[in-house]
Amino acid sequence: MNRILVCDDDKEIVEAIEIYLQQEGYEILKAFDGEEAIQILEQGEVDLLIIDVMMPRLDGIHATLKIREKSSIPIIMLSAKSEDSDKILGLNIGADDYLTKPFNPLELVARVKSQLRRYTKLGNAAESGGVIYQSGGLLINDDLKEVTVDGELVKLTPIEYNILLLLMKNQGKVFSISEIYQKIWNAEAIGADNTVAVHIRHIREKIEINPKEPRYIKVVWGVGYKIDKV
Amino acid sequence: MGNTHYSNAFKTVAALLQMVFLIIVIVVFSLMVNLFGRSMFTLSDVGTDSFFDSSYYTNILSNELVDLGNYLQLQGVRERSEKDTIKYKQYKMQFDEENSNLYYWYENSGNIRSNIEIENKYQKKEILDYAKSLGSYLYYDDSRISFEGNIKGKSYYFQRNILRLFQNSGENGGLIVAVDMHLPKDDGIKEAADTYYTYFPWIESGVFLGILSAMCFVLFIIYLTLATGRNDEDEKIRLYRMDYLPMEILLTVFLLYISILFAFCAKLGQRSWDIASSLILAGTLVVISDGVLLTIYLSLVRKIKADIFVSTSLLGWSVRTVKKRMRLQPYKRGTVIRMAFIIAAALFFAGEAFGRGQWWGYAGLLAEIIVAGTYILSQENQRMEILSGITEITNGNMDYKFVESDYTGECRIMAEKINNIGMGLSNAVEENLKSERLKTELITNVSHDIKTPLTSIINYVNLIKMENIQNEKIQNYVDILEKKSMRLKQLTEDLMEVSKISSGNIELEMQTINMVELIYQTGGEFNEIFEEKGLTIITRLPKEPVMIFADGSRLWRVVQNLYNNAAKYALKDTRVYVELKVEEGWAEFSMKDISEQELETAPDDLSERFVRGDESRGTEGSGLGLSIARSLTNLMGGTFEIHLDGDLFTVSIVFPCIGL
Numbered sequence: 003m004n005r006i007l008v009c010d011d012d013k014e015i016v017e018a019i020e021i022y023l024q025q026e027g028y029e030i031l032k033a034f035d036g037e038e039a040i041q042i043l044e045q046g047e048v049d050l051l052i053i054d055v056m057m058p059r060l061d062g063i064h065a066t067l068k069i070r071e072k073s074s075i076p077i078i079m080l081s082a083k084s085e086d087s088d089k090i091l092g093l094n095i096g097a098d099d100y101l102t103k104p105f106n107p108l109e110l111v112a113r114v115k116s117q118l119r120r121y122t123k124l125g126n127a128a129e130s131g132g133v134i135y136q137s138g139g140l141l142i143n144d145d146l147k148e149v150t151v152d153g154e155l156v157k158l159t160p161i162e163y164n165i166l167l168l169l170m171k172n173q174g175k176v177f178s179i180s181e182i183y184q185k186i187w188n189a190e191a192i193g194a195d196n197t198v199a200v201h202i203r204h205i206r207e208k209i210e211i212n213p214k215e216p217r218y219i220k221v222v223w224g225v226g227y228k229i230d231k232v
Numbered sequence: 233m234g235n236t237h238y239s240n241a242f243k244t245v246a247a248l249l250q251m252v253f254l255i256i257v258i259v260v261f262s263l264m265v266n267l268f269g270r271s272m273f274t275l276s277d278v279g280t281d282s283f284f285d286s287s288y289y290t291n292i293l294s295n296e297l298v299d300l301g302n303y304l305q306l307q308g309v310r311e312r313s314e315k316d317t318i319k320y321k322q323y324k325m326q327f328d329e330e331n332s333n334l335y336y337w338y339e340n341s342g343n344i345r346s347n348i349e350i351e352n353k354y355q356k357k358e359i360l361d362y363a364k365s366l367g368s369y370l371y372y373d374d375s376r377i378s379f380e381g382n383i384k385g386k387s388y389y390f391q392r393n394i395l396r397l398f399q400n401s402g403e404n405g406g407l408i409v410a411v412d413m414h415l416p417k418d419d420g421i422k423e424a425a426d427t428y429y430t431y432f433p434w435i436e437s438g439v440f441l442g443i444l445s446a447m448c449f450v451l452f453i454i455y456l457t458l459a460t461g462r463n464d465e466d467e468k469i470r471l472y473r474m475d476y477l478p479m480e481i482l483l484t485v486f487l488l489y490i491s492i493l494f495a496f497c498a499k500l501g502q503r504s505w506d507i508a509s510s511l512i513l514a515g516t517l518v519v520i521s522d523g524v525l526l527t528i529y530l531s532l533v534r535k536i537k538a539d540i541f542v543s544t545s546l547l548g549w550s551v552r553t554v555k556k557r558m559r560l561q562p563y564k565r566g567t568v569i570r571m572a573f574i575i576a577a578a579l580f581f582a583g584e585a586f587g588r589g590q591w592w593g594y595a596g597l598l599a600e601i602i603v604a605g606t607y608i609l610s611q612e613n614q615r616m617e618i619l620s621g622i623t624e625i626t627n628g629n630m631d632y633k634f635v636e637s638d639y640t641g642e643c644r645i646m647a648e649k650i651n652n653i654g655m656g657l658s659n660a661v662e663e664n665l666k667s668e669r670l671k672t673e674l675i676t677n678v679s680h681d682i683k684t685p686l687t688s689i690i691n692y693v694n695l696i697k698m699e700n701i702q703n704e705k706i707q708n709y710v711d712i713l714e715k716k717s718m719r720l721k722q723l724t725e726d727l728m729e730v731s732k733i734s735s736g737n738i739e740l741e742m743q744t745i746n747m748v749e750l751i752y753q754t755g756g757e758f759n760e761i762f763e764e765k766g767l768t769i770i771t772r773l774p775k776e777p778v779m780i781f782a783d784g785s786r787l788w789r790v791v792q793n794l795y796n797n798a799a800k801y802a803l804k805d806t807r808v809y810v811e812l813k814v815e816e817g818w819a820e821f822s823m824k825d826i827s828e829q830e831l832e833t834a835p836d837d838l839s840e841r842f843v844r845g846d847e848s849r850g851t852e853g854s855g856l857g858l859s860i861a862r863s864l865t866n867l868m869g870g871t872f873e874i875h876l877d878g879d880l881f882t883v884s885i886v887f888p889c890i891g892l
Contacts (some may be wrong), residue, residue: 007278011689012684012688014688014691014692015684015687015688015691018688018690018691018692018695021695022691022695025698056680076634082679082680082681082683082684082687083680084725084728103684103686103687104683104686104687104689104690104691104717104721105687106690106694107690107691107694107695108694126754156443178746178749179749179752179753195752195755195771196752196755196756196759196771197755197756198752198756199752199753199756199757200759202756203757203758220768221788222784223745223750223753223784223785223787223788224745224746224747224749224750224753224782224784224787224788225662225743225745225746225749225784226749
């Protein structure tokens with residue numbers, strides 16, 4: 003059973019998260035500010051930390067910095083700050099995920115699961131052998147034609163698979179719709195339409211927890227799509 | 233009120249009549265002048281009807297007396313030249329008792345000459361009585377040097393003619409002249425009398441007619457003066473286009489015309505004209521002149537009536553202009569003095585140089601030209617600098633400052649003032665930005681504070697839903713709670729975005745992007761949402777990439793908002809047209825859909841903050857979507873337009889294309 007520490011100065015939020023995660027069978031520890039969270043972490047085994055940014059005494063950012071000095075447990079940051087810069091800051095100082103308030107509790111649960119899977123199961127994936135492409139928790143085994151996200155198998159159609167493979171093989175490169183069309187369908191994109199974009203969205207819906215805020219397949223608006231090297 | 237007398241018909245008739253009367257006056261006048269010229273008539277004759285009382289008679293008699301004098305003198309000369317002999321014979325015939333109505337009796341140094349044949353023709357007294365009996369007589373007594381008689385207007389000329397005859401007379405010298413008033417004989421006097429009696433009645437009625445016509449003419453002119461510009465309908469003065477001409481021009485034309493007329497008449501007078509052609513000529517001249525002069529006169533009258541006499545005049549204009557300039561810039565008086573000084577100096581130098589040929593006059597003039605030229609150029613230069621500075625400030629560089637010490641004179645004052653204005657402006661702008669920033673900060677903080685309790689609401693609503701409630705009512709309530717809490721979430725996020733955009737608190741990552749790609753990408757995101765609502769997207773895009781310069785994710789936000797808008801508000805089971813056109817270097821993206829609800833809002837208001845097409849409906853959406861789209865588009869340098877045609881809702885975004 004995984005132990006999860008939930009830290010927020012708002013008691014009701016902590017309790018709500020507790021209920022959701024307990025339903026999934028996790029054991030919950032509670033803290034109401036950064037210092038308390040650090041104390042609990044020092045006392046015993048914790049598998050994952052959910053921490054709010056704005057808190058009295060010690061805020062989430064500084065707490066995370068301190069925790070990262072000793073521990074590498076997955077940290078999901080919660081914040082009412084929805085700016086890109088806030089997210090980037092959080093991820094840069096060591097958070098593994100960033101969720102803005104108000105959040106969908108089910109999304110939080112999914113993200114917790116994903117983080118825990120990566121933390122516990124990752125590493126053995128590479129052992130299965132074959133040609134493997136990886137970006138974060140996303141893995142493609144081209145020999146087995148298998149796609150896993152945080153260790154969980156994802157079912158894709160052949161076209162979706164080919165598109166994802168193309169992007170995974172060329173991480174960091176941006177492909178335009180017509181390029182993807184040419185590469186996948188082996189045909190000139192005559193009067194291209196939404197097809198490619200629809201496929202991409204379908205892939206996103208399958209591999210992303212929140213397709214609207216994709217972690218893997220990024221849309222470069224007006225240019226194309228890409229998967230970043232992680 | 234005499235209103236009804238100002239109709240156009242009245243005025244036309246008056247104008248015609250005054251002309252007729254004027255012609256009569258002129259004709260009468262010229263006839264008079266003609267008669268005066270021939271001394272047939274003088275003003276003092278008015279009222280007399282006898283030839284012998286008229287000055288014409290006096291004149292005729294006076295001429296006769298000259299002849300008589302010459303005749304008497306010639307009689308006393310023994311040796312006469314040939315020419316004098318002829319004259320003498322003529323006079324003898326003229327004054328022969330058989331031919332002449334004029335009788336004379338002349339005594340000088342005892343010699344008596346006379347054409348009077350009566351018994352006692354040597355008795356002066358008898359003669360005098362006889363003369364008196366004839367009617368018109370004159371008697372000069374040389375011994376007493378006295379005149380007597382009943383001939384009117386015994387002029388000095390008259391007397392001198394007579395006195396001439398008695399240069400060395402003795403005692404009892406004298407002259408008696410008498411005219412038989414019955415004029416029994418055909419001589420000059422008789423002829424003159426006939427002429428007089430032929431013309432005189434005409435002259436009298438002519439004078440009467442002339443005076444009457446003149447009075448009528450004056451009356452009509454007075455009427456026209458009163459009536460011009462007025463109308464029966466109202467009290468307004470109606471003006472013609474010529475009335476706006478400066479009065480100086482009108483007066484000049486007036487005077488010029490008169491002088492030309494006089495010159496012309498004088499020229500005509502040098503030639504002799506027969507009656508018919510002179511009448512035609514005079515008539516034509518009168519008609520034209522009357523027309524021209526009356527027109528100008530009435531125009532001047534109208535000017536006075538409308539009170540624009542001074543204001544439209546050149547004089548008034550210049551006075552006004554000068555006054556205005558002086559009032560607007562009182563400190564310009566210095567300039568005036570300076571100008572006066574420069575001109576005076578220039579005149580002085582010019583006088584010395586060209587008038588007296590002084591070398592230093594030339595030098596002074598040259599020096600003045602150089603100094604004045606340099607001054608003007610430097611001022612001009614400074615003015616240009618200030619102008620470019622002002623342009624700079626107008627273009628948004630509010631921190632632009634003039635270095636005041638670089639300027640002199642008025643330019644320096646200008647520079648100082650503009651610096652002050654610039655400072656005020658940039659302060660105001662800064663103040664404004666600061667308050668916008670504060671507002672954004674406030675909104676951001678409040679949003680954060682709202683989000684925390686909102687998180688709990690969403691979480692607990694979700695928890696209630698997970699409780700598997702059977703009660704439909706409660707299920708319904710929870711659904712509403714869920715919807716509203718999601719809306720609240722959307723609202724806070726949009727609010728923050730709007731405040732950030734409007735305070736300019738966002739950084740754009742401008743890059744070259746393909747509009748076609750972006751529309752396909754967006755289409756891919758939305759196709760299922762549209763399908764759910766039964767909306768069909770008809771996309772018409774060019775095959776070639778359309779490159780524009782924009783922030784991709786911001787533009788996506790714009791297009792996303794438009795698609796969202798269509799998804800939310802388009803009528804179910806209709807088509808939505810998405811089009812991208814390239815025309816003359818502009819890329820126009822447009823989206824057309826048929827609104828589900830009647831749109832009662834003005835198109836521009838739709839993209840105002842918090843305005844939705846359906847203000848009564850309380851569904852999802854904050855009403856900020858179009859406002860955000862518009863603001864972002866404008867920030868990226870595009871234009872955003874909404875057009876409503878009935879239920880057809882069209883939104884278009886235009887960006888400049890960039891070449892590939």
